[in-house]
Structures are given as C-alpha cells and as structure tokens.
Amino acid sequence: MINVLFAARPERWTTYEAPLKAAFQELALEVNLRTDLAPQEVDYIVYAPNSEVQDFGPYTDCKAVLNLWAGVEAITGNQTLTQPLARMVDYGLTQGMIEWVTGHVLRHHLGMDLHITGQDGDWRTFVPPLAEDRRVTILGLGELGMACANALAGLGFPVTGWSRSAKTAEGITCLNGPGGLTEALATADILVLLLPNTPATTNILNHETLSQLPKGAVIINPGRGQLIDDDALLTALDCGQVGHATLDVFRVEPLPKDHPYWAHPNVTVTPHIASETRPVSASRVIAQNIRRCEDGEPLLYLVDRAAGY
Numbered sequence: 001m002i003n004v005l006f007a008a009r010p011e012r013w014t015t016y017e018a019p020l021k022a023a024f025q026e027l028a029l030e031v032n033l034r035t036d037l038a039p040q041e042v043d044y045i046v047y048a049p050n051s052e053v054q055d056f057g058p059y060t061d062c063k064a065v066l067n068l069w070a071g072v073e074a075i076t077g078n079q080t081l082t083q084p085l086a087r088m089v090d091y092g093l094t095q096g097m098i099e100w101v102t103g104h105v106l107r108h109h110l111g112m113d114l115h116i117t118g119q120d121g122d123w124r125t126f127v128p129p130l131a132e133d134r135r136v137t138i139l140g141l142g143e144l145g146m147a148c149a150n151a152l153a154g155l156g157f158p159v160t161g162w163s164r165s166a167k168t169a170e171g172i173t174c175l176n177g178p179g180g181l182t183e184a185l186a187t188a189d190i191l192v193l194l195l196p197n198t199p200a201t202t203n204i205l206n207h208e209t210l211s212q213l214p215k216g217a218v219i220i221n222p223g224r225g226q227l228i229d230d231d232a233l234l235t236a237l238d239c240g241q242v243g244h245a246t247l248d249v250f251r252v253e254p255l256p257k258d259h260p261y262w263a264h265p266n267v268t269v270t271p272h273i274a275s276e277t278r279p280v281s282a283s284r285v286i287a288q289n290i291r292r293c294e295d296g297e298p299l300l301y302l303v304d305r306a307a308g309y
Contacts (some may be wrong), residue, residue: 001030002290005037005059008048008068016068019279020046023287029294044290045083049074056080063293066286068277070144071224072303073197085303090285092278094147097194100222100274101148102155104246105190108218109134109157113244131156137188139181139204140195140223141167141174142309144275148192160184164200185212190220197224198308205229210236216243222274225250230261237266248274 006013006020013035024031039058045065047053049072056065057080064084067075072087107113111126128134134157138149141163153159153171160173162184167174175184181204185191191213195201205219206229219242221228230251236242246268247261253272261267289299303309 001032002294003037003041003043004031004033004290005042005045005053006033006035007045007051007053009050012048012068015279016046016283019283020286022280023283024290026284027287027291029287029291031290044293046286047075054078054080056083059083064289064299066289067303068282068286070275070277071196072309073224076303076305076308084299085305086289086299086301087303087309088277088282088285089143089301090277090282092281093275094144096275096278097144097222098147098151100248101192101194101220102151104220105136105152105157105192106155108190108220108244108246132158134158135160135187135189136192137162137184137190138192138194139163139184139227140193141169141172142194142196145192145194146172148194158187160187181209182212185209186214188213188217190218193219193221193223193227195223195227196309197226200308202226203229203232205233207232207235210241213242215241217241218243219245219247221245222248225253234260234264237264242266244268246270248272 020033040060042059042062045059045062046068047065048068062083064086065081067085067087070088070093072085075081110128114124114126136152136157137160138145139162141161145161146169149159149161149172160175162175162181164176166176195204204227210232233242233245237245244266248270249272255261255269261269293299
C-alpha cells in the first residue's frame with residue numbers, strides 16, 4: 001500500500017479526492033490517500049504551497065513532493081524540503097494557457113477593443129495587418145511558453161522567444177542571455193510574459209527594458225505579477241511607450257480596488273484566469289509520477305532548486 005498525503009486547502013480536497021482515486025485506479029496503484037496521515041507514514045505528498053504543511057522535516061520516508069501548481073517559487077526556498085520536488089505540467093493547464101494567450105494576442109492584433117467598446121454610432125474603420133506583419137515576442141520558453149509560441153507561429157505570426165538558457169524550436173526565433181533580451185524586446189509589437197518568478201526575473205520589465213520596446217507595443221502578462229515594475233509600466237502607458245497592457249497576474253491578489261490599473265484606460269485586468277490546473281488531467285500527472293517512482297523510473301518535471309523552477 002502506498003501512503004499519499006494530500007496537503008492543500010480543504011476545498012481542494014473536495015475537488016481532487018475523486019479524480020485522484022480514479023487516476024490511481026487506472027494505473028492499478030494501491031493507494032491510501034488521506035489528509036491526516038502521520039508524517040512517518042507518508043510515502044508521497046500531493047502539495048499546494050498554501051497548505052498548512054510548511055515543515056517537511058518530519059516526513060523522513062517521503063519519496064517526493066508533487067506540486068499541484070505550475071509555479072513553485074513559494075516552495076523552492078523552503079530549507080526543510082529535502083525531498084525531490086516535481087512541478088505540475090498538465091495538459092489542461094497548457095491548453096488553457098494556449099487558448100487565453102492566443103485569444104488576447106488576436107484581440108490586440110485585430111483591434112477588437114475598438115469595436116467592442118465603441119458602440120456609439122461612429123463607423124470606425126480599422127484594417128489590421130496580416131499576422132505575418134505583427135511581431136510577437138514571448139519571454140519564457142518553458143512548457144507553457146513554447147506551447148504558446150508554436151500556436152501563434154501556426155497562425156502566421158513571426159514569433160521570437162527569449163529564455164535565460166538556450167532553446168531551439170522550429171519556426172521560432174530563439175534568443176537567450178542579456179543581449180538576446182534586448183533583441184527580443186526590440187521586435188515585440190506584442191509581448192507575452194511567461195517567465196517563472198525568480199530573483200533573476202523579478203522586475204524584468206522596468207523603465208530600461210520597457211524603453212526598448214517598439215513605441216505603442218502591447219504587453220500581455222499571464223505569467224507572474226512580479227515580472228513587472230508596476231510604476232514603470234504605468235509611466236510607460238501614460239507616455240504612450242506602451243499602448244496597452246492586459247494583465248492576469250499581480251503582486252497582490254485579488255488586485256486591490258484602489259490600484260491604478262483598475263482606472264487606467266489602457267489596462268485590461270483579468271482575475272488570474274489565464275489557466276488553471278484541471279483536477280482530472282492533473283490527477284493523472286500525479287498518478288503517473290508516483291507509478292514511475294515506484295517502478296524505479298525518474299520523476300517527470302523535477303524542479304531545479306538552484307534555478308528556481
């Protein structure tokens with residue numbers, strides 16, 4: 001019998017209990033899935049970083065911690081966590097991000113806001129360029145960034161991707177390093193942020209880097225709120241250096257009611273809905289990783305603690 005501790009908020013247990021048990025059954029895994037296992041009994045922890053479990057020291061026989069979230073920045077710095085940590089890479093999460101990013105890129109590319117918000121009898125004529133003439137840059141070429149880059153390239157957009165480490169992908173201009181970042185920003189008519197939140201990426205969009213964008217560029221951020229210096233972005237919006245910002249993530253969530261983003265005419269706020277882990281598909285990812293570990297195979301989606309993702 002494999003003892004699995006579910007360590008997350010109570011409402012998550014209600015959502016995940018049945019899908020996890022079904023996923024374990026699909027793989028013929030005999031699992032004792034509980035929320036109240038004693039630490040010395042635990043073989044695996046299915047984990048959300050906002051759970052009550054913050055000290056991993058007592059879980060001496062735990063083989064792995066399996067994160068329910070794609071983001072791991074809230075746990076990688078935990079010094080008590082010595083067990084292998086796997087992040088969530090879920091088909092449902094990836095597909096949801098592709099759909100949200102593609103939708104908002106097309107919204108800005110086609111100038112949809114002009115007509116959606118302008119139903120006042122004024123015949124506004126706007127003919128957008130073809131996708132091939134609208135340059136899109138994606139900062140972050142991990143699982144989500146690469147998936148979105150491929151989807152946009154498939155629609156005909158010239159896509160440039162930037163990452164801290166070198167990546168390659170057919171049909172995508174892949175850049176890396178500080179010099180590559182400058183080049184990637186310079187060609188970004190539409191900029192999509194899909195970087196993890198690490199010390200190296202905090203405020204990656206600041207006064208200096210925002211000035212490197214083409215004037216009037218659009219920013220779309222479904223990644224992390226910490227990637228943007230908010231004051232710098234508001235300044236760039238006010239002077240027209242940035243034409244519009246569609247933001248799904250923020251340093252403080254929910255976004256405070258008095259935050260300047262709410263009232264700014266060139267900001268669209270969405271309530272952290274770009275993508276969400278789907279319990280059924282995420283449960284299959286977790287079950288598959290436990291099966292792999294039990295069979296002596298390497299875990300999928302292991303986190304590099306030094307890199308922070």
